[in-house]
Amino acid sequence: MKSKKVRIVGYLIMIIGISLPLYTFTNLVFNNYRQKSMYGEFKSLQEKMSEEEKTQLENSIKEYNNNVKSSSIVDPFSNEEYNTVYEFKKGDPDGIFAYIRIPAIDLYKPIRLDASYKHLDNGVAHIDGTALPTGGNGNRSVIAGHRGWYKDVMFLNISKLKKGDKVYIERAGKTLTYVVSNTEIIKPYEWEKLEPEKDKDILTLLTCDPAIPPSPYRMLVNCERLVENTGEQVETKEEINKDVKNISILVYSITGGLWIVFIFTGYKFIRFLIKRK
Secondary structure, eight states: OHHHHHHHHHHHHHHHHHHHHHHHHHHHHHHHHHHHHHHHHHHHHHHTSOHHHHHHHHHHHHHHHHTOOGGGOOOGGGOTTOOOOOGGGTTOTTSEEEEEEEGGGTEEEEEEESOOHHHHHTSEEEOTTSOOSSOOTTEEEEEEOOSOBTTBOTTTTGGGOOTTOEEEEEETTEEEEEEEEEEEEEOTTOGGGGOOOTTOEEEEEEEEESSSSOOOEEEEEEEEEOOGGGSOOOOOHHHHHHHHHHHHHHHHHHHHHHHHHHHHHHHHHHHHHHHHO
16 A cells, blocks of 8 residues: 555656646747737737827827936836836737847847836836837837746846847837947946936846846846948848748747657656556
8 A cells, every 4th residue: 555655656746747847848938939929910000000199109109208217217026016007008008019139049029018027927028217119319228027937038048148249129110220238237226327328329138137046136238229320231121020930930840849749758658657557
């Protein structure tokens, strides 16, 4: 009887050991695919907007950026009750505002407004008190993301970004190109580091540091807008769409491979249980 109980406990441990990583990998693959497929819906919704709606939105964005006060920034990673209402997004607070793409670390994520616990749980988000990621000299937009979650890698690899790597923001049929300039490690209250700089268009990626908790510091990856007349080549829409398509093909491949592993493992495990019975 004791031997049978031991076997049952052993089987349960093995089931848990197999199920946990499979669940995690399935979540990662599913969320990667879902977030990339949402891009098509995002583009479709933007294309359906009337000229009046577009004008009204752009005016609201300009008004927000003109009234930005960096002194009001709150650290979203240390405050689970963090919540901000964007007046022009009241009707769709969880909607996607833009997309961020970083080829160097194979990242492509939707950006939501308000770095609340809910939004950071589902991707990356804009921090209130900084300019919206729409470009413009004298602006600094800050996008926050976890260093990784049980269902998404998020900003796990941004520490690998090097000076010169490109970061793209896609919104309203336009692509803004930024280039990584430097990386900083700061304390959670050193928000003066996020002050805008005159005559510079800056995008800052914010995450916790180090990657393994506890993470008492914050990592900033600062990027400056690439001006097209500098002679540097800016990616065309065709190149961007090609990259997105290649990423989608990769996700499909990973998904297929994952299910093959899942089926094979399940078959072997069942066979093992039958033999041990």
